[in-house]
Amino acid sequence: MKAAAFDYVAPQTVAAALDALDAEGEARILAGGQSLAPLLNLRLATPKRLVDIGRIAALRRIEDRGDHHRIGAMVTHAAIEDGGMALADHGMLAHVAAGIAYRAVRNRGTIGGSLAHADPSGDWPSALMALDARAVAAGRAGEREIAIRDFLRGAFATALEPGEMLTAILLPKLSAAARWGYYKIVRKAGEFPEAIGAALFDSERRRARIVIGALGSAPLPLDNLAARAAEKGIEAVALDAVEAALREAAPDLDRIALRHHAVAARRAILEALAP
């Protein structure tokens, strides 16, 4: 199938992009296009206008901002995978990026595009939530920061208001003591996972996060379980305990999905806590 007709603009600045979004309803932002283009080709998305933000140089930068890094929305998965910029994340982003789809897709697909798309099975929503990242939304009134757990509202739903665009992700720096784990259950390399587990323990910063992804809705943080795991270690996260915590948090999961997500979470935790 071929895409339905649309208008196209490629602004050079964020301000111009916001103008283009405002100018007409039913505009959509084209970032790397690796999720949007298939939807366009299938005519599952039929926007009147595409606002291509690929020419806004500022969105491709990664900046050190002291206690965090500011990652431009248009930084590609491949750039993160190749680790061109040292992030204080102990390599978690590079690991996650390398597991997204395929190299040809990673060369074009972007962290911001992926996060704004908010596919429940996507990697960035779960990983960035575990890292306590923040999204930067630009609008007419300026920029605002939104914690990822507030940014992700559901399947393909975000806190972005009409006329707003995602411009960057703020990634807090981890301490030297931080440990992470990320585990996906996939049927086939590069494809959308059956379940995602993400875990982060940073004892110096007193942070413990466990996030379950690929649920069909926004990723689910299991803070109590994370706190228990941080406090008591591996013994606190036997499969039964993880399943129990998950059953309570996501009662709609069927037997198999419950097990899959619990196993993914547990393996992420074990990876993080492994000696």
Next chain:
Amino acid sequence: MQAHGKPGTGIGARLRRKEDARFLAGKGNYVSDIAMPGLMDVAFLRSPVAHARIRAVTAPAGAEDRVFRAEDLGGVKPMQAQSGIPGYRASDYPILATGKVRFVGEALAMCLGRNRAEAEDLAGEVTLDLEELPPVVDMLAARRAGAPLVHEHWGDNLFLTTAVDGRIDEVARTAPVVVKREYRMARQCMSPLEGKGVLAYWDDRHGQLVVVTSTQVPHIIRTGLAECLGLEQRLIRVIAPDVGGGFGYKCVLQPEEVAVAWLAMKRRHPVRWIEDRREHLTAGANARQHHYLVTAYADRRGKLLGLDAEVSVDVGAYSVWPFTACLEAAQAGGNLPGPYVVPAYRCKTYSIATNKPPFCPYRGVARPGVCFAIELTIDAIARAVGREPAEVRAENLVPASAMPYNNITNKHYDSGDYPKSLRMAMEAIDFAGIRARQRRGEADGRRIGIGFSTYTEQSAHGTKVFASWGIPIVPGYEQATVRLTPDGGLEIRVGTQSIGQGLETTLAQVASEILTIDPARINVVHGDTALTPYSTGAYASRSMVMAGGAVSRSSTVLAGRIARIGAHLMQCRTEEVRLAEGRVFGPAGDVSLEEIAKVWYLRPDQLPEDVDLGGLEATVGYRPKVDTGAFSYATHAAVVAVDPETGVTQILDYVIVEDCGTLVNPMIVEGQAFGGAAQGIGTALYEESSYDEAGQPLASTLIDYLLPGTTEVPAMRMQHIETPSPYTEHGIKGVGEGGAIAPPAAIVNAINDALAPLGAELGETPATPRRVLAAILAASERQAAE
């Protein structure tokens, strides 16, 4: 592993392919690559619902001349595949839906645009008035009384029911071991990487409709088009350019081919339709979906005493042309006993109509399903009697000493040593080592399993076999033309089709074997009804046996004529000359084929008076001495690791031991086996066209329909046994399909071997993590309850 192959350029040589250069340069020429002045694109408006009465299909105002509905296709007949099997009900498969739509994706209107995007725009503006009817989606539900009817006038949903009644009651009463199982194989899409495509135009100079189509069977397509369009066949020329994989999907006439051909005649400018992936996955013909109820009877050592089975095949809404909706079930009933000695056999088959796309004969046709059923049953029997499955399998196989062997369904197994293939596979995969490793256990908690499956593949089924199925096109004697060019090169013309299987190389090797011409100087011409002898085409693993045999015979005739001219030129007797190295050698000298060709074509004054006026071109037909099929066979062995917490299966090792008779080109044989096995791995673990209760397809993209990639297909290994068929030219047997037959059985047997200690067993493909985990959880709940 040492590469298998003979020196030289003839049969047995591991020759690189002649066709590679153009593909590697990106110069392959597929239907969608062809540009023509005035070419317009077609998009089909397809039914959004599975079952409905059509009240109206209305073109947008002003576009009436670019939208074509069933009622606009005056004089075009539906495809009707008759069968000679008593009781078979033919279905009219309309070119565009007529009266009712019977599956999601059925074409309702053909829309024309300057390019595909505009044609799709137009399709989006056509309005549909459909009165929805309850669909019938599940084949077992479709068999029950009161189910919605796909074809009302039938009174039920059965294309055909067949029965083999082998007096099994006595065995059933007395057998000490009874094993009952239910098996399911999922519905699949064949998914050649190039979809279907067709381009048609009217050629005023020749007064012909030219249809360029991605097909395995150009001559059959011509016959079918003529029938549907009401044209004489001489008025149609079908060209198959490079074909990007077929696998059975492209061996039937498709409604779009007829519609586009009709449109080209009507509009008198070139038009084309290029199937996209979504169309393929939702509206293209389907395959594989079988359901089995098997009861096996055995003695206490697991020796089969009898087999009682009920096979249901979900063949969708219509019968494809020409292979009919009952080919699959008929083959299943005939092939279920497989490579085994089965003393008593009863089998009932049902070919069931549902509101899904029609069913197509996919690589292996029915045998992946029957192999799955019988091979899982063999393992189940072994577990029931507490013996090693490989040993029980070996004891039940037809022994080499029994060859040739007529089995219980009258299949004539021509040659080979089935147990030897199993023994070789066991050794190659280190059976003892794997059993030892299982006892040690895995550090990562996964469970290792080993599985085998052995099958026979009736290749190049002959005329009699197809005639017994009574289908509209019965393959017959294959012809080939060989022609020495005036400069001593060779042209081979065959009506069968190369779809990636390397016939441009292997047929040249056969000719080279006889005429000693370097394959570099041989062209294989195929894919054009105007240039080649009639052939029913490339399917049923028949091309190498049949076209290879024909090329051999015609080359032999040509060699005789060459020898006579050579003898004359050297002034010796014909019996004294021989062909070698592209020359004719006599007692006192030699002459090149180039010189012989030059004399025939340009200096006939130098020829004797009684020269054979047939000249340096010969068309000869061929069929094997016994044409009930040459039986290839193989054993596949798989080692898997199953993660018991997630149900994720990884193939750790995979071995194929195959006997396809004389190997024409071992490299190409291996490529066929590996490629087939990769598709079988797809069947075993990944591919599934599922439908919801409303008959909506749930896998409409390659994100939902998973095709195995480099990370899913392991590094496979292969060993050969070479038992020439006693009945075919050069002892060649077919090999194209075999690889796809065994993997589902071998892999699920391996999974079941891994899960046996947990008491879990699976009988369904694909063995997804979800299904495997469900089996594990069910077993643990059962054990907890006990």
Next chain:
Amino acid sequence: MIPITLTVNGRRVEATVEPRTHLADFLREQQRLTGTHLGCEQGVCGACTILLDGVPARACLAFAVACDGAEIRTVEGFDGDPLMARLREAFSAEHALQCGFCTPGMLISAYDLIRRLPEADEARIRRELSGNLCRCTGYVGIVAAVQRVLAEVPKAATAPSPAAEASPSARADTPLWGKIKTALGAKPKA
């Protein structure tokens, strides 16, 4: 229709395109470069993989209008390229193609893999090629062909320098690329 200017296989191309026309259709229908195949238009099969500003990309997921100013290299654009010549030779020797439909995309991905990861072992090769589907070969020959080239080509010669990566369009003129040519060109044809 929007005017664009881009470089295709080293040639400057000016064209006007509909915004909805993806790069693969632009190359195939407007430039008649039909070696870039369309297998799914869903970004999964990899048959349309081309080099876009020096790195592999799905031509079905990039809109031509968005490629204004870009440098495109398709399977037709490797005449005289010694590494691609090696790969083609290895593909034929290892029977890494049958119907040929996946081959152009597979060659592009393999070409990138060899330059980016000259130390890749079999598992890594498989992971890197997992985005290119082949329905015919079972991948046995494809993986073997890539292994063959990696074994033949000096590691140093295939590794791109960071500078070359940063400016892909300049790659053909970098001294390093000259070194690769020498290394490959000096080898006798197998």
